[in-house]
Amino acid sequence: MRIINKMQKIKHKTKISFNKGFTIIEALVVLSIFSIILVTFYSTFTLGTRYIIDAKNRLGAISLANQKMEIVRNLQYDDIGTLTGVPQGVLDDDYYENVNAVSYHVKTDISFIDDVFDGTEGADVVATDYKTVRISILWGDEAASRQVFLLSDFVPPGIETNIGGGTLRVNVIDTPANGLSDVAVNISSASNGINISTSTDSSGTVLRPGMPAGDDYVISVSKENYESITTLPLSPDSDYDPVADQNASIIEGSLNIKSIIIDLLADINITAEDFFGNPIPNISFNLNGGRLVGNNISEGMPGSLEYNYNEDLSTDSSGEINIDNVSPGFYVFTLPDEIEGYEFYEMIPNDDIDSDTFVVDPGSDIDVKAILLDESFDSLFVSVSDISSGTAIEGAKVHLTNNLLGYDISLIADKFGKVYFPQDETPLVKDSYELSVSADGFNDNNSTISIDGLNMSYIQLTPQ
The missing domain is CATH 2.60.40.10 (Immunoglobulins)
Known part of the structure; x- marks a missing residue:
């Protein structure tokens, strides 16, 4: 009898000990749930951190753009221009600046504007009515979501004056003659010390009044997924005669039109x-x-x-x-x-x-x-x-x-x-x-x- 009672106690103890543990399946389920929660939290945390950093960089870019525009506002009208641009002035058009350990790409584009109020493209004797300044700040991969820009117009003190030169109009189109917007355009002239980087407007046009006369204007155009084209001079300055995409010429007091066709690759x-x-x-x-x-x-x-x-x-x-x-x-x-x-x-x-x-x-x-x-x-x-x-x-x-x-x-x-x-x-x-x-x-x-x-x-x- 004592032996039987002792066996029953042992059996009872064993049963109680088993009920207090976890099965392997239960442990795996708990571990899986914990892993899902941990991964979700980490992904949310990482995404939130990236948004915070981007927002901070954007605020820094806006502040830097305002600083640069304030510098322009304090310049004399004749000094508002870039070192190698038209109008020429005292500003650098392309450089990098570090602010709070962030490298910002600063681009300054300044151009004359021929106002429609007194006629345009030949109807206006003075095509250089005022100046428009665009300051772009880019950072990171310089995608569209990582750049800001400010625009401001500057008028001359007193009556507008004719500074000479001609107007250059660059039309960038595709084969069906559709104007291409946001095409990167570079205009350079070694004889006039000019190097301008800009982009086409919604109609595929770049209009630049006040360009000095010359026949060595090299124009380069590029756009993502499109052909990249650079114009060339005629022989003997190159190996080609004729050239399919020839350099542009500027004639004093004239509207000079250069059309370039680029197509999808x-x-x-x-x-x-x-x-x-x-x-x-x-x-x-x-x-x-x-x-x-x-x-x-x-x-x-x-x-x-x-x-x-x-x-x-x-x-x-x-x-x-x-x-x-x-x-x-x-x-x-x-x-x-x-x-x-x-x-x-x-x-x-x-x-x-x-x-x-x-x-x-x-x-x-x-x-x-x-x-x-x-x-x-x-x-x-x-x-x-x-x-x-x-x-x-x-x-x-x-x-x-x-x-x-x-x-x-x-x-x-x-x-x-x-x-x-x-x-x-x-x-x-x-x-x-x-x-x-x-x-x-x-x-x-x-x-x-x-x-x-x-x-x-x-x-x-x-x-x-």
């Missing part, structure tokens, strides 16, 4: 394939095109057209290559002379005029195929052209036969005057074949050709 994805769609890896090639720079006469007249993209490239192991952020325009694909094993056939798509040329539209992401012919594959390429003009003969009938092999196939030449035998992945049999080419208005051409690898035949037809 594009991406090109090129795949090298054989005639049957099989990828070809590690193909070297040259790609030339994009925006026209000018006619390069560095090696003498008549010169050659030069574009802003000219690169030697190579496809990867999958036969592909991606080229990002290039100017829109015409591009030419060229295989180097030293490449072995392949001949060029055509680009898909192409510009309908040249088989090696394709068009890239502004802002597009275009997929292009470079079709190449394998020199080791028993096949026949035929090009048909007019012997008198050299132009391709579209629609020419190309007839290939071998009576012993029972081969009898006719193909119609494409817009480039080309055909290719065979039309599937079964190679031609190594042998001699009869080739007959005919076209309306031309005399027929008959010849015997041999197939052993790729045969490249160029047939010229004589007009009747």
Whole structure:
């Protein structure tokens, strides 16, 4: 009996001890809840701290902008200007200043304003009616959310006077002639000691009265996701004549207009394939095109057209290559002379005029195929052209036969005057074949050709 009672007590104690503990699942649940609370608190704390720091930096930027504007207000009217700007004055236009361990980027843009009250752009004898001052303060990554600016106008004491010079109007547009706002514009003239950085207004225009006369005004324009352009002088001051984007000139007392076209950048994805769609890896090639720079006469007249993209490239192991952020325009694909094993056939798509040329539209992401012919594959390429003009003969009938092999196939030449035998992945049999080419208005051409690898035949037809 005593033994039984003792066992019952032990059992009872064991049961009580078990009920006072936590299971592993309960512990994991508590730990998970605690982790979620901790992460949420940390994220909120971090975000709040960042907002506090940004607000503090913004207040510091506003205070600094007010200080700089107060300095301008205490200057004589004739001194209100930048060291390398128009109007010229005593202020620095671009520098950094540290305030409370924060580096602020200070930009000062001062320009003359031609007020509409007394006429503008030629109707007003004095185009330099008053000055407007814009002081911008940027910090951090200088994004739109991390900058402030102040604007203020300053009028001359007494009657306005003509300081001379001409008015420069820069229009920045895209190909459809839409004005582009917020384009960064730099205007410089070495002969006049001018270097102005500004941006276009809502209509894509920069208007600068009072610019000293000169013919060496270099204008650079840039905007995110758009082409960046810098004008160039004519020969002999450059290698180009003519130049697509020529430097601006200022004529005394005149309105001088300079229009610059920039378009959205594009991406090109090129795949090298054989005639049957099989990828070809590690193909070297040259790609030339994009925006026209000018006619390069560095090696003498008549010169050659030069574009802003000219690169030697190579496809990867999958036969592909991606080229990002290039100017829109015409591009030419060229295989180097030293490449072995392949001949060029055509680009898909192409510009309908040249088989090696394709068009890239502004802002597009275009997929292009470079079709190449394998020199080791028993096949026949035929090009048909007019012997008198050299132009391709579209629609020419190309007839290939071998009576012993029972081969009898006719193909119609494409817009480039080309055909290719065979039309599937079964190679031609190594042998001699009869080739007959005919076209309306031309005399027929008959010849015997041999197939052993790729045969490249160029047939010229004589007009009747």
